[in-house]
Amino acid sequence: MQTTPSGLEAVRTRIADACRAAGRDPAGGTLVAVSKQHPAEAVRALAGQGQRDFGENYVNEAVDKIRALADLELCWHFMGPLQSNKTRDVAAHFDWVHSVDRARVARRLSEQRPSGMDPLNVCIQINSDGEPDKSGVDPDGARELAELVQALPGLRLRGLMAIPRADAADRNRAAFRNLAMTLSHWRSTMPELDALSMGMSGDYDVAIEEGATLIRLGTALFGARG
Numbered sequence: 001m002q003t004t005p006s007g008l009e010a011v012r013t014r015i016a017d018a019c020r021a022a023g024r025d026p027a028g029g030t031l032v033a034v035s036k037q038h039p040a041e042a043v044r045a046l047a048g049q050g051q052r053d054f055g056e057n058y059v060n061e062a063v064d065k066i067r068a069l070a071d072l073e074l075c076w077h078f079m080g081p082l083q084s085n086k087t088r089d090v091a092a093h094f095d096w097v098h099s100v101d102r103a104r105v106a107r108r109l110s111e112q113r114p115s116g117m118d119p120l121n122v123c124i125q126i127n128s129d130g131e132p133d134k135s136g137v138d139p140d141g142a143r144e145l146a147e148l149v150q151a152l153p154g155l156r157l158r159g160l161m162a163i164p165r166a167d168a169a170d171r172n173r174a175a176f177r178n179l180a181m182t183l184s185h186w187r188s189t190m191p192e193l194d195a196l197s198m199g200m201s202g203d204y205d206v207a208i209e210e211g212a213t214l215i216r217l218g219t220a221l222f223g224a225r226g
């Protein structure tokens, strides 16, 4: 008799397969379970199966969940649009921010990072489709922002993030490839950069083939949101 693998097992298998197919170490990608709009109990259940990294988009919702789950020692990633008036909560409660796209937000996160904590890990979010209404820094301004982040004591620059238009995985490949190329250029002067946050439930195989190290999955793990 065959047992159906849980969502988490199935996703882990698919990530490992995609890594192997791309000639990468199957353990090379970190799965970030995006738990926005799902309750703390759902996070606890997944944590019970060994999942450690979780992602959130909405600051208030996230802080409630992080407090409710403080006994679990999870690693929390913020990846939503970030207003200046919310930076304090993010700086105090998260381990990573994937969505830094403005100097003002970067400066505030650094100033507000509590002194007893390690520097906040940061990815610069690039607006890879060049759509004016989307989050992310314009590709031309990304390098300047990266240099600013690198100089801020409360932050540790790790790499890049993008959310390409969610139409077709194959069309997203070019955006993923561009992001990987940008990181590779930056690494010639900033060799410590090691993070490429790209790939969601609809396109993560392609993102892994193009070098993703942080794979942000919600629907594939938790089912549809509300």
Ligand SMILES: *Cc1c(COP(=O)(O)O)cnc(C)c1O
Binding pocket: 034, 036, 057, 079, 080, 163, 200, 201, 202, 216, 217, 218, 219, 220
């Ligand atoms: C919601 C969200 C995800 C997860 O999306 P799914 O399609 O449900 O996997 C990933 N990244 C970001 C930035 C998100 O906001």
